[in-house]
Amino acid sequence: MKYKQLGKSDLNISEVSFGCMSLQGDEEESIKMLHQALDKGINFFDTADLYDKGQNESVVGRAFKGMREKVVLATKVGNQWRPDGSGWDWNPSKAYILQAVEESLKRLQTDYIDLYQLHGGTIDDPIDETIEAFEQLKEQGKIRHYGISSIRPNVIREYVSRSNIASVMLQYSLLDRRPEEEVLELLQQHQIGVLARGSMAQGLLADKPAKSYLTYTLEEVQQAAEAVKVVAGKTRRASETAVRFVLHHPSVTSAVLGIRTEQQLEDALLAAQAEPLTDAEVRQLQEVLAAGKYEQHR
Template sequence: MKHIKLGDLDVARIGLGAMGMSHGLTGAGTDDAESIRTVHRAIDLGVTMIDTAEIYGPYTNEDLLGRALKGRRDQVVLATKFGLVSHAGAGAWTLDSSPANIRTALEGSLKRLGTDHIDLYYQHRVDPNTPIEEVVGTLAELVTEGKIRHIGLSEAGPDTIRRAHAVHPITAVQSEYSLWTRGIEDRILPVLREFGIGLVPFSPLGHGFLTGTVRNENDFEEGDFRRGNPRFTGENFRRNLALADEVQAIAADVGATPAQVAIAWLLAQGDDIAPIPGTKRVTRVEENTAADRLQLPADVLTRLSSLPPAAGDTHTEAGLRMLER
């Protein structure tokens, strides 16, 4: 697999998002053995960056990866996130990037993941109660202590990125970016490229919608966040099916799958972009990583870039309040 640089961090240009193995999606946590096989197959196929977070479960996804990476830890760039669990008592889904909370979160992640360092440690969401300078200052101390190697931000806005990078180099920013979520192109990408910061797009397949396999809004189990997501309900869902069908038609024209086309389009947006499509199945990781070999013609890239935006917000109102796009 081809490699790119996120800042000065070398990674294979297609990573693996592990969240759905344990959290948030239909079938999560039902087959850990297959999830572990998927991690191993991804590594065998050349994937280096594997992404998780303490909030996924909470904690169970990191536990799973800790088991999966036994004996293979040195083969991967391991990324995890803090800041959506307050260890001072408020618990999960509470923004807390205070220095004490960061250190508590990191020690827990290190233990669950079975490692002595995190390669890329992200602030999961910007905490309005803790200045970003204080957050990055704490992370810089952890770099000096050898407990983390690189610092990342997730869903941070331009001003936060600039202020953070002034304290310590930011290696990567993680944001939702795909054929149907392109809001970062005008405000975020120029800032990242100004400072040489890499982009890690999560949900590059539109939470599965762009694969063409999502056809009924009632297919999602209780606990699947897509059940209440505006893009997966009502008239928005029906309009977005037409968008998925367009991607499927283009994929048929080039002899690839819709997922491969969606990932290849992202890869064509720059050599500083490393998407992390999530899956818990070996067959899907094989399909997704094959996008590395798919070179889309210029007219196809133009056709894809010209597709209409998805209908509906990317998150519920509560979720949107945590974003700084």
């Protein structure tokens, strides 16, 4: 497993990491998988207080109790469950973040979070107040670093210019190259790590039946999937090639893969071991479809 420094932080994380959102069902099986991932070199585990109303954090906390120093734990904040459980509301206020972190720390059974991320964000948020909350938590030692999870260029620009974020989590794949227009270069210039999710585009780049995706038609998705297979050849699988495409971009620190089954864990580990793509192979993939652009929140 290869490890990379996340932005300017002191966190060194595995190039392929474990997205815990997909974990569900038998808790003991989930914990077993988390342990297997750690044993095989994955050290970065990403969850959120939103997932399964906090139960996801609790499973991760149970899994790594007694081995805290071996893992890099990331979680997210900003979506507040309604008391009746009917849904959640966006709340990036300082008061809520300071309250929510205490609950996340309890569920994760730790006294610090390595990376605390704002789980979304809009340009109308009280951004300075949100940043104040994260900075206060850093000073208190309750979090080591903070970042945001967002695909909105206008929000990302504000945090780049006004805060000390270590990372941005965003969706990026051969079928979603919108970040290439300006976001990835901006983050690279400022030494802010990119955590890429959705690198297989809901499995469409890894042998799932084609369907339309974002602005791409079913036929265009088929073209992209076929190109991935061609580049994969006999040395890589399609899923490995899709992940390697994302990791080829110098701004990307880690591909965060949603893992629910042992097979998905095996696929993630194979992607980590796969041969990197050459520049020529990346160009070959990029030439198949025109890159999209963000239409909103510019």
